[in-house]
Amino acid sequence: MFSKIEVNGDGAAPLYQMLKEAQPGEGETSDVAWNFEKFLVDKAGNVVKRYAPPTTPEDIAADLDQFR
Numbered sequence: 110m111f112s113k114i115e116v117n118g119d120g121a122a123p124l125y126q127m128l129k130e131a132q133p134g135e136g137e138t139s140d141v142a143w144n145f146e147k148f149l150v151d152k153a154g155n156v157v158k159r160y161a162p163p164t165t166p167e168d169i170a171a172d173l174d175q176f177r
Contacts, residue, residue, distance in 0.1 A: 116140075116141045117140040117141055118140075125141065127156070128148045128156055128159075129141065131155070131156035132148060132156050132157075132158065132159035133159075134159050142161075142162065143162040144162070145162040145163075146159070146160065146161065146162050147159070147160040147164060147169065148160070149169065149172060149173075149176070151176045152176065157172075157176065158172060
């Protein structure tokens with residue numbers, strides 16, 4: 110759980126492959142741009158939104174109410 114993994118490229122961990130496929134983001138590539146990029150996953154395991162690194166937890170809070 111705490112070992113280093115790849116999040117981009119051919120060696121990306123399956124979790125990140127799934128997250129990026131479900132929410133490719135904006136721009137030319139679906140790569141995770143920075144460590145603090147975030148994904149919102151609902152109770153059923155659906156990836157519903159992707160957030161840029163500068164997004165704060167307070168910014169995400171409003172979206173959480175939709176999935177309670």
